[in-house]
Amino acid sequence: MTPGNQPGPQGEQAAAPRWKQLLALVSLALSLLLWLNGLLDSLSRPSVGQSLNRRQLELAVLAEPQLPTPWRPLLAGPQPRQTLAKALAKDIKASNISGSTAAPALQLLEQGLSQLQAGDRQGAQGPLEALLADPALAGGPEARLAAALLEPQSPAVQAEGHRAALRLVGVTVVPAVVLLLGIALLLRELWQRWRGRSPEPPPLQGPQLGGLDVVLLIAGGFVVVGELLTPLLVAPLFSGLLNASGITSPLREGVSVLGLYLALMAGPLLILVLQLRGLGPAPEGGWLQFRWRPLGSALRRALRTLLMVLPLVSLSGWLLERVWSEGSGSNPLLELVLNSHNLPALACFGFTAVVLAPLFEETIFRGVLLPVAARQLGAGCGVLISAAVFAVAHLSLGELLPLLVLGLGLGWLRWSGGRLGSCVLLHALWNGLTFTNLVLLGW
Structure with a gap:
């Protein structure tokens, strides 16, 4: 790469007033402290990667019966239920540590899956039906999977399985094809640059x-004003406006963001x-x-x-x-x-x-x-x-x-x-x- 050919700005830092230099220095020090604290704080936050992996496994279990037999191991994995049970156990541990409200749904689903893996279908009904009966958990992906495990031959469950199969293709096959195309384009770009044709x-x-x-x-501007002062000053005011407007969750979170x-x-x-x-x-x-x-x-x-x-x-x-x-x-x-x-x-x-x-x-x-x-x-x-x-x-x-x-x-x-x-x-x-x-x- 070669630098741009623009002339330097007039009045560079040497001619800047002292107050401006001091303000920049204080802002830089505060920013470094805030960013360092934020990076360290990220160590204690849960990673969305575990949730994404679990959701993909739930999708695979739901879609497996509707997939063509030769494609099942490729799209859903060799043993999707067993793999999901292990992932659920890991996520339950993480949810309990972080105090997540997702833990009850995960625990009930994991108990039901474990019973099914052991061949005890009657024993699996208790936790799975409890998951479906809880109004706070109804409608979520774990509840939909529980319904599919309880009544796999239901027309509604089979229709849900077909939709899950399409979504599974969307999150597995499509990215793989795009990835291969990207590798080809990247190799072509590198070849052209090596031959001096760019x-x-x-x-x-x-x-x-x-x-x-x-x-x-x-x-x-970005760190001190945007990331520090804005949440401190604007967030309480915005929360009051949302309360006055009567907007409730989950729309409240979307409008707030x-x-x-x-x-x-x-x-x-x-x-x-x-x-x-x-x-x-x-x-x-x-x-x-x-x-x-x-x-x-x-x-x-x-x-x-x-x-x-x-x-x-x-x-x-x-x-x-x-x-x-x-x-x-x-x-x-x-x-x-x-x-x-x-x-x-x-x-x-x-x-x-x-x-x-x-x-x-x-x-x-x-x-x-x-x-x-x-x-x-x-x-x-x-x-x-x-x-x-x-x-x-x-x-x-x-x-x-x-x-x-x-x-x-x-x-x-x-x-x-x-x-x-x-x-x-x-x-x-x-x-x-x-x-x-x-x-x-x-x-």
């Missing part, structure tokens, strides 16, 4: 800001607007270089890069799991999506994850941080720094490496194509795939 990247344009401005934007994320965005974006206003006339395409048009080419570049990044992120996640099997906590939004069966709430979660988060995060990390760092340190360092800050900002040690690889892919797309709009689309596609997978497993 086009030269355009000049990397970005806002004429200095490092001090970026520290104030990210440390001061959407509203608080909008509030989190407001402070950093206001700071950025004020910073850009003092730069004078913007270049063609604007300071951030969204350049949405032509939309078709931006979408094609985003989709192509998504396919190439997917195998690398999957590999990094697999390696991390081999080295650190326990992992750490995931983004709480993932659990909310997985366990929600309310369409309006899912719409709020989806809009936040697929629209707001890509627009906001790409504006900060690839729209500002990357080109400013690239101008001062070189494009390679700019891509790496933006990816590292992007990964740390998600506050999960267990997802740090995969997020770093995803950030490198987003940075490479920004550097190679020059368009921030493509990065937003790639980020939205990635979050959309994750969201869809969670809905298929959790619904």
